Amino acid sequence: MSGLRGRGGAGFPVAAKWAAAGARPGTVLVANGDEGDPGSYADRLLMEQDPDRVLEGLALACYACGARRGIVLVRSEYPRALARLHQALAHAVADGHLADTDDTGDPKPVVEIAQGAGSYVAGEETALIARLEGARGCARPRPPYPTDRGLWGTPTVVNNVETLASVPWIIHHGGDRYARYGTSQESGTKLVCLSERFVRPGAFEVALGTPLRRIVTELAGGLKSGNLAVLQIGGPLGGFLTGDDLDIPLTSQALAARGAALGHAGIVAFDTDTDPAELLRHIWEFAAQESCGACSPCRIGTRQGLELATTGTTPRQPYERLARLMSEASLCAFGRRVPAAVRSLARAYGKELAGWDR
Ligand SMILES: Cc1cc2nc3c(=O)[nH]c(=O)nc-3n(C[C@H](O)[C@H](O)[C@H](O)COP(=O)(O)O)c2cc1C
Ligand code: SF4
Structure with a gap:
């Protein structure tokens, strides 16, 4: 078992979410590529540089949930990701990996690409569904959960782009092998995005449980200049850590114990000049x-x-x-x-x- 959990912020077990949709007729799979966290660009990189993997993950999730329809929702500020996904989708249809229309009796899923509503909250799953229905991108009360009544009232599974991009590897290499990475509670790897204040800013794939010190000093090379005051992790809804917190492992559990959250794992550094x-x-x-x-x-x-x-x-x-x-x-x-x-x-x-x- 891979133990894969969602990478969109809440860390919900993927298998449980897929099971909750119950393979009911009309189930829809949505890949959430709205990526609103300032400081995070992991989903953008995946959609721009490996759109085939995102589509493959979405198609596999559709098969797992018995869904015939998949949607990739791309943040409106990501025009290149949008173009790359359209291109990859056209190739996947031409090569027979995805269906062209949903009335052909073809068991393969039909995938479409949609644009986000251009606001942060529109990345929240019920707001995203409202946006796809043409309404304002505002959150809706839960329950009902989207897996029961989502897009146009049908069971809808929303998974983050990075979550879905992990699925082809897991299918290819096996869940047990995936679970060898990370910790016993939080398996696998996570893309961590480091801000421009670091010597080596960029996206790094690390095993969950990697000590923050290794990420901040070895991979990122520390700050370009000045002394570290605080690190913001997980975007605006995440939290702040000090230089004394660097020995904690990168897991949702360890971060929560310090009042922070993993979120989408963007790490932004602030130096001692920050007010x-x-x-x-x-x-x-x-x-x-x-x-x-x-x-x-x-x-x-x-x-x-x-x-x-x-x-x-x-x-x-x-x-x-x-x-x-x-x-x-x-x-x-x-x-x-x-x-x-x-x-x-x-x-x-x-x-x-x-x-x-x-
Ligand atoms: C305000 C807010 C914004 C969110 N924005 C995103 C987002 O941009 N991308 C994303 O994948 N999840 C976002 N989420 C989480 C989604 O609601 C949802 O939990 C996630 O897409 C499910 O995918 P996962 O189970 O694969 O993590 C947001 C949640 C909140 C509360
Ligand atoms: S908490 Fe309420 S007002 Fe705030 S973003 Fe969510 S639904 Fe909207």
Whole structure:
């Protein structure tokens, strides 16, 4: 067994998600290539440089779920990925690997390519489905889960592009061999994207469980200049770590224990010249701009958080209430995760951001 878990952020076991769709008639497979995390470009590289692998992974997932229809949703800011996928799709159809239309009685899946809605939240699976139905890219309540009622009410499996790109290798080499990489709880490898502050920025494929120190010092070569203050890992909904945290392994579990999250594993370095208050304001600004507005805890909470961060005062009580409301009552993981990301920033900076650590 490969033990493959989703690489889109939540780390949900792939086999369980595929089983949940239950091979019911009309099942649709969606490859999520919306990749909104600033600092992450793993899916872009896969779609641009190995579109055949992405399509093969999607087709294999369709077979596993009994789905006749697959969709690759590509972030609208990725025109090259879009063009490469269209090209690869045309070849796959011409070579007989994928069906041309769905009314031929051909058992092979029909695949189409769609463009994202150009917002961060539109990468969340229910928002992505809304976008594919032509509605605004806003999250919807779950349940029903997409595997029960997704696109146009049919069972829909949404998997990240990197997740699907792992599937051909697993089928070729076997699940047990894949599971030899990584840890017993979190198997396999992950593409890690390193920001331009590092000596060797770029995407590196590492086994899950690799110590952060190896990634940051050996692979990335440390910072080009200045001293490391904090690392942001997993994008805006991820979290922050300090130089003292580098011995922890790259796994969701270990990062969660430090109040961070693996997310899509982008790693952005900030040096000691960075003003933590500016970083804090930036998180709230991003949250307020990207909140889809479908629920009030997040729509109003992100604006209030931005106001508090802009005044530069120690927030204490009003913030405590706001953070609890957002974490507990927001409709999707966006609003629920923002306070956790802020808390982890405050923990990383200690007394410089006192009051935001709740
Ligand atoms: C605000 C928000 C944005 C998201 N954006 C993406 C994204 O760009 N790409 C992605 O694969 N998953 C994204 N996700 C996660 C998806 O909802 C979903 O869990 C994922 O696509 C499932 O694929 P996986 O099981 O292969 O990880 C996002 C989630 C949230 C809450
Ligand atoms: S939590 Fe934020 S992003 Fe999610 S549905 Fe509510 S308003 Fe939209």
